[in-house]
Amino acid sequence: MIRYDFRSDTVTRPSPAMRQAMANAEVGDDVFGDDPTVKRLEERTAGMLGKAAGLYLPSGTQSNLAALMAHCGRGDEYIVGQMAHCYRWEAGGAAVLGSIQPQPIAHQADGTLALADIQAAIKPDDPHFARTRLLALENTLGGRALPLAYMKDAVALVRAHGLATHLDGARVFNAATALGVPAAEVAAGFDTVSVCLSKGLGAPVGSVLVGEADLIQRARRIRKMLGGGLRQVGILAAAGLYALEHNVARLADDHANARRLADGLSAFPALTVTPPDTNILFVAVAAEVAEAFNAHLKENGVAVTSTYGTQRWVTHLDVDAGAVDTALAIVAAFFR
Numbered sequence: 001m002i003r004y005d006f007r008s009d010t011v012t013r014p015s016p017a018m019r020q021a022m023a024n025a026e027v028g029d030d031v032f033g034d035d036p037t038v039k040r041l042e043e044r045t046a047g048m049l050g051k052a053a054g055l056y057l058p059s060g061t062q063s064n065l066a067a068l069m070a071h072c073g074r075g076d077e078y079i080v081g082q083m084a085h086c087y088r089w090e091a092g093g094a095a096v097l098g099s100i101q102p103q104p105i106a107h108q109a110d111g112t113l114a115l116a117d118i119q120a121a122i123k124p125d126d127p128h129f130a131r132t133r134l135l136a137l138e139n140t141l142g143g144r145a146l147p148l149a150y151m152k153d154a155v156a157l158v159r160a161h162g163l164a165t166h167l168d169g170a171r172v173f174n175a176a177t178a179l180g181v182p183a184a185e186v187a188a189g190f191d192t193v194s195v196c197l198s199k200g201l202g203a204p205v206g207s208v209l210v211g212e213a214d215l216i217q218r219a220r221r222i223r224k225m226l227g228g229g230l231r232q233v234g235i236l237a238a239a240g241l242y243a244l245e246h247n248v249a250r251l252a253d254d255h256a257n258a259r260r261l262a263d264g265l266s267a268f269p270a271l272t273v274t275p276p277d278t279n280i281l282f283v284a285v286a287a288e289v290a291e292a293f294n295a296h297l298k299e300n301g302v303a304v305t306s307t308y309g310t311q312r313w314v315t316h317l318d319v320d321a322g323a324v325d326t327a328l329a330i331v332a333a334f335f336r
C-alpha cells in the first residue's frame with residue numbers, strides 16, 4: 001500500500017475545502033458560454049499570466065494540442081525540444097490530429113534549446129520544406145526553471161523570423177516561484193501559455209490556455225472539434241479557482257520539501273542527487289543496490305517512479321515535511 005506518494009504532483013486529492021467550493025459552484029451550459037464559474041476561472045488565469053483571454057480545457061494535453069492547432073495548419077511545423085511534453089508525451093497528437101510536423105531539437109545540459117539550433121531549424125520559404133510557424137518551449141522542464149533571459153532571447157530570435165510562440169507552462173507557477181517573479185513575467189512574450197491546474201495546484205482536473213483573444217477564439221473552436229466542449233463544467237472549474245486562490249503561494253513549501261529530501265538523500269553514497277530547482281528531484285541509484293532499494297521503498301509504502309536506475313521524487317501538497325522525514329528514515333533503514 002502506498003503511504004508516501006512521491007510519484008507525481010498529479011496524485012493530489014481535492015481537499016475538503018476544495019470539494020466544498022465545487023459543491024457550491026454556480027454553473028451553466030459552458031458550450032453556450034453560460035457558465036459563470038468557468039468564465040471567472042478563464043479570466044482569473046489570463047489575468048495572472050498577463051494575457052487577454054483564457055480557455056478552460058479538460059487536460060494539459062488537449063490544451064497544448066489546441067494551441068498547436070490554433071497556431072499551425074496542415075503542413076506547418078513547430079520547433080520543439082526532444083524531451084518536451086507536447087512533442088514526446090502526447091501520443092503524437094499534433095501530427096496525427098493537426099497534420100503538423102514537429103521539428104524536435106536536442107536540449108542542452110541545462111534544458112534549454114541552443115539559440116543556434118533553433119535558428120538552424122527555421123526553414124526558408126521553399127517548396128521543399130514544411131512552413132516553420134511556431135516555437136514551443138516548456139517551463140519548468142523536468143523540474144528545471146529555465147532562466148527568464150534565455151526565454152526572452154529565444155522569443156526575440158524566432159519573432160525576428162515571423163514565428164509565433166507557445167509556452168507549455170504546465171508548472172509555470174513552480175517556475176515563477178523558483179525564479180522569484182510573478183507568473184506573468186515567465187509568460188511574457190509568449191502568444192499562448194498552457195497552465196495545468198491538476199499538478200501541484202491540486203485540482204482534480206483541468207488546464208487553462210491563455211493568450212491573445214483571437215488565438216483563444218480559434219482554440220475554442222478546436223477544443224469543440226477535439227471533444228472538449230463541456231456543459232455544467234463550473235463544478236470542475238471551481239476546483240481550479242480554489243487552487244489559484246489557495247495553492248499558488250504554498251508551492252514554495254513543495255520546493256523546500258524537495259530540497260529537504262535532496263539534502264537527506266545526499267548523505268548516502270549510493271545515491272547521486274541532482275539538486276532540485278522546484279518540486280521534482282532526480283536521484284541516480286548505484287546499479288548494485290537499485291533493485292533492492294526500490295523493493296525496500298515499495299515494501300515500506302514509499303512510492304517513486306523509476307526508469308533506467310534514475311528515480312524521480314516529486315513533492316506536492318499531499319506530502320508535507322513530516323512525510324519527507326519519514327521517507328528519509330525509511331531510506332536510512334535500508335542503508336544501515
Ligand SMILES: *Cc1c(COP(=O)(O)O)cnc(C)c1O
Pocket residue numbers: 058059060061062064085086138140168170171196198207
Ligand atoms: C502534465 C503535463 C502536461 C499534460 O497535462 P495532462 O493534464 O496530463 O494532459 C503537459 N505538459 C507538461 C509539461 C506536463 O507536465
